[in-house]
Amino acid sequence: xxxxxxxxxxxxxxxxxxxxDADRILRVLHELDADVVALQEVDLRFGTRAAVxxxxxxxxxxxxxxxxxxxxxxxxxxxNTILARRGIDIVDAAPIHLPSLEPRGxxxxxxxxxxxxxxxxxxxxxxxxxxxxxxxxxxxxxxxLDDTPSVILGDLNEWSARGGALRSFGDSWSVLAPxxxxxxxxxxxxxxxxxxxxxxxxxxxxxxHSALAVSASDxxxxxxxxxxxx
Numbered sequence: 001x002x003x004x005x006x007x008x009x010x011x012x013x014x015x016x017x018x019x020x021d022a023d024r025i026l027r028v029l030h031e032l033d034a035d036v037v038a039l040q041e042v043d044l045r046f047g048t049r050a051a052v053x054x055x056x057x058x059x060x061x062x063x064x065x066x067x068x069x070x071x072x073x074x075x076x077x078x079x080n081t082i083l084a085r086r087g088i089d090i091v092d093a094a095p096i097h098l099p100s101l102e103p104r105g106x107x108x109x110x111x112x113x114x115x116x117x118x119x120x121x122x123x124x125x126x127x128x129x130x131x132x133x134x135x136x137x138x139x140x141x142x143x144x145l146d147d148t149p150s151v152i153l154g155d156l157n158e159w160s161a162r163g164g165a166l167r168s169f170g171d172s173w174s175v176l177a178p179x180x181x182x183x184x185x186x187x188x189x190x191x192x193x194x195x196x197x198x199x200x201x202x203x204x205x206x207x208x209h210s211a212l213a214v215s216a217s218d219x220x221x222x223x224x225x226x227x228x229x230x
Contacts, residue, residue, distance in 0.1 A: 001116055001228040006034035006208070007153035007192050009124070009182075009219035012041050013052040016185055016215045022053045024216045026061055029083075032208055032221055036111065037063075037083045038122030038153035043074045045103070051075035062086045066093045066109045078105030080122045080154070088113050096142050098135045100126055106139055110148070116228060118199075119143065123154035125165070132158060132165035140169060149199035149228055155219065159189045169195060178222035179207040184214050192222045200226040 008028070013020045029037060043049045050073035058065060058075075065075060066082040067090070075081045077095040084090060089112040096106040106123035121139055125132045136156075143150050152173070158164050166175050176194045180187035187207065194205060205224035213220050 004034040006037045006223045008221035009040040009155040011217040040124040119150040121152045133168045136168040150197040152195040176205045178205045181220040194224045
């Protein structure tokens, strides 16, 4: 089973021109052509925390929205949500509560395709290095409860290419290095990452760079093609 995973911090759909444009984000998602996408900053931070992407528009693009919203008008948990293409079954979904000072969170979905289940975590980590390490440890502990193939996606806010909080994944996880994804107009830092359990083989990973992606958000999406081998 070979799947394309992506992670994308959509910056509340505010682009380089400082305009909020949901359609532009959806066009980038169409360009990505992924099977599963973790989105960050998909809800407004204050008030009703309404989603910045109209649910109807997302579903018309043949996406299933994993049910994780924390308020009636939200799409995610602390701005994190997971999209799965039609044909992938959503078995279960739940938030993962992270230790944090600012509103941060992670979301966990169990998905199934062709009778094979796999877990996906989407997350947006803290600006503090100490808290990032604790947050990664919390997610890894939650994923260690069974031996299900797993993929972790998100904006890790880690500027180090291989060190820093990334060491908290230990030897049990493969931390991919798609490349520099922030800021989108002149990428300097590899903040957005894809991490997978030993069940997967990575065929390729990269930062997705197009004129539309540069204009749509302050982050570029990252993408990986993984094959389930165990």
